[in-house]
Amino acid sequence: QVQVVESGGGLVQAGGSLTLSCTASGLTFDDYIMGWFRQAPGKEREGVSCISWSGRNTYYADSVKGRFTISRDNRKNTVYLQMNSLKPEDTAMYYCAAALALTTDWGTPPASADFHYWGQGTQVTVSS
Numbered sequence: 001q002v003q004v005v006e007s008g009g010g011l012v013q014a015g016g017s018l019t020l021s022c023t024a025s026g027l028t029f030d031d032y033i034m035g036w037f038r039q040a041p042g043k044e045r046e047g048v049s050c051i052s053w054s055g056r057n058t059y060y061a062d063s064v065k066g067r068f069t070i071s072r073d074n075r076k077n078t079v080y081l082q083m084n085s086l087k088p089e090d091t092a093m094y095y096c097a098a099a100l101a102l103t104t105d106w107g108t109p110p111a112s113a114d115f116h117y118w119g120q121g122t123q124v125t126v127s128s
Contacts, residue, residue, distance in 0.1 A: 009122030022096030038092035
């Protein structure tokens with residue numbers, strides 16, 4: 001049974017940093033593209049960042065470029081999202097997800113439908 005578990009969310013002041021972690025089990029981790037999505041109340045889910053199995057390809061939403069960094073450790077079945085210079089508009093539930101392939105190019109927002117396995121989410125709240 002596949003499990004995807006996020007951790008690392010919390011409350012932080014604007015300008016602060018957080019690192020989210022996501023560990024997946026029950027699958028061959030380095031077969032999968034890993035992604036981070038977020039959803040704020042009343043808004044649609046947004047693809048924040050993705051990383052290929054090798055780490056060679058990454059995607060970042062324009063809203064987080066230069067502030068967020070995605071990485072993965074295939075030995076630990078874990079993907080990370082380092083978030084710096086956080087803004088109140090980054091407040092959302094952050095979800096980790098796994099996909100075997102993307103139907104989108106690496107320079108374009110990922111399609112949620114490509115991701116088969118999802119975690120329960122971890123809340124990030126940025127106060128002003």
